[in-house]
Amino acid sequence: MPGEHIIQALDAEFAKLNELIAKMGGEVESQLDQAVKALMGPDPELAKAVIAADARIDRLEQNVDLAVVRMLALRQPVASDLRNVIAALKVASMLERMGDYAANVAKRSIAIASGERLEELKSLPSMAGMVQDNTRRVLDAYLNRDVEQAIAVWESDRDIDALYDTLYRETIGHMMRTPDAVGAGAHLLFIAKNIERIGDHATNIAEVVYYLVTGKMLVADRPKADKSSYAVVEPKT
Amino acid sequence: MPGEHIIQALDAEFAKLNELIAKMGGEVESQLDQAVKALMGPDPELAKAVIAADARIDRLEQNVDLAVVRMLALRQPVASDLRNVIAALKVASMLERMGDYAANVAKRSIAIASGERLEELKSLPSMAGMVQDNTRRVLDAYLNRDVEQAIAVWESDRDIDALYDTLYRETIGHMMRTPDAVGAGAHLLFIAKNIERIGDHATNIAEVVYYLVTGKMLVADRPKADKSSYAVVEPKT
Numbered sequence: 001m002p003g004e005h006i007i008q009a010l011d012a013e014f015a016k017l018n019e020l021i022a023k024m025g026g027e028v029e030s031q032l033d034q035a036v037k038a039l040m041g042p043d044p045e046l047a048k049a050v051i052a053a054d055a056r057i058d059r060l061e062q063n064v065d066l067a068v069v070r071m072l073a074l075r076q077p078v079a080s081d082l083r084n085v086i087a088a089l090k091v092a093s094m095l096e097r098m099g100d101y102a103a104n105v106a107k108r109s110i111a112i113a114s115g116e117r118l119e120e121l122k123s124l125p126s127m128a129g130m131v132q133d134n135t136r137r138v139l140d141a142y143l144n145r146d147v148e149q150a151i152a153v154w155e156s157d158r159d160i161d162a163l164y165d166t167l168y169r170e171t172i173g174h175m176m177r178t179p180d181a182v183g184a185g186a187h188l189l190f191i192a193k194n195i196e197r198i199g200d201h202a203t204n205i206a207e208v209v210y211y212l213v214t215g216k217m218l219v220a221d222r223p224k225a226d227k228s229s230y231a232v233v234e235p236k237t
Numbered sequence: 238m239p240g241e242h243i244i245q246a247l248d249a250e251f252a253k254l255n256e257l258i259a260k261m262g263g264e265v266e267s268q269l270d271q272a273v274k275a276l277m278g279p280d281p282e283l284a285k286a287v288i289a290a291d292a293r294i295d296r297l298e299q300n301v302d303l304a305v306v307r308m309l310a311l312r313q314p315v316a317s318d319l320r321n322v323i324a325a326l327k328v329a330s331m332l333e334r335m336g337d338y339a340a341n342v343a344k345r346s347i348a349i350a351s352g353e354r355l356e357e358l359k360s361l362p363s364m365a366g367m368v369q370d371n372t373r374r375v376l377d378a379y380l381n382r383d384v385e386q387a388i389a390v391w392e393s394d395r396d397i398d399a400l401y402d403t404l405y406r407e408t409i410g411h412m413m414r415t416p417d418a419v420g421a422g423a424h425l426l427f428i429a430k431n432i433e434r435i436g437d438h439a440t441n442i443a444e445v446v447y448y449l450v451t452g453k454m455l456v457a458d459r460p461k462a463d464k465s466s467y468a469v470v471e472p473k474t
Contacts, residue, residue, distance in 0.1 A: 065323075069319060072309060072323075076313040079310070082306060083306065086302075086306060086309075089326070090330070093327070093330065107466040111466065111467050111468060112469075172420055172423055175416075175419045176417075176419045177416070179412075179413045179414070179416065182413045186423065187466075187468075189423055189426070190426075190466075193427070229344040229345050230344060230345075230347060230348050231424075232349075
């Protein structure tokens, strides 16, 4: 059996790992919030700040990786400790990608800052707000190993998908009616997709929490309300 | 020092891990090939087969995860062995996402099978061919720890980005001139983006190889030829 001091050392390292991951989650949430503000302003200077700040999230992920490799090498955890270490690595990699998506929202907000202001833009802040909520809630669920909350996040993603689906169809309709809006509309489609993908990654983190707590996989047949990959939008006459 | 039989056991497990990853890489390459064939046919039945086959790649990733956790628990590798195990975990996760992108190409090919056949579709097979090449080459680089080949893949991604950028602009132009092509055009933009993202993940694997061999990070200032996030396409008069 490992001695008391080894267990204390491991606990301290897990606490540090959790701190890094909580920080990453906070950054992602804030970056998404700022990216959407930059889009809605429009505020290209704020957008540039969001793009630059993505490097902070990348560095935090590298810190998680280093901490994980160090823990594996020095503590050689087994059983649930080992699963928790690997989970931290996976969650950090998901958060890093969520940061990339927020940065891409900011990039595209610059491209459309001076162009046609599509009315469909107005749906984005509420959609992004739901994604921010889910990001915060799933991080809490992760840090507290709260499986009920993880399931709630996982299930509520369908509402985000449904909003995205509506936005997709409405934007396509607008682009059909207004050729000058096609360029901005395409960016808007990608922006909405980026936000929807951040939400997907929140559900991926929920699946990690579920697996950690129950030892089982959250079944992969979550009802997907995002049907936009199959969307055929007919011109309105 | 670990005994000879421990080293042999570890070598055998690394060989098994490499086999799983090689298999994942082969699946991704084949799925992308089939997805583009389904798109160009168009062949919705083939597209459905590609979507269904994505579960195979997911299962292979789960097998990699299980093998990695097993190796960490039983062999407690350190130093370069530990880095190699963690690298396998990361590469498998990248390949799993590459499979997701190929499945999304197949999904969208169904949506546009019966719609307007945009002439810009014709650029996709050569772009996808380059991405398939890079996927195969970077997997070889990974399995052989061939840093020169990893750098070659990493550098050649700029050609894929440039092709994507051209396709993006041409498709937007087409959508502006032809409102009836907007729905299919939007799917084409996402399809091209998915293929470009598979290429990006090949460069991520190249970065893992570089890090494994040299212990250093491939500098993050790779010249990005994909400027489409910033694209403002003016209507042609």
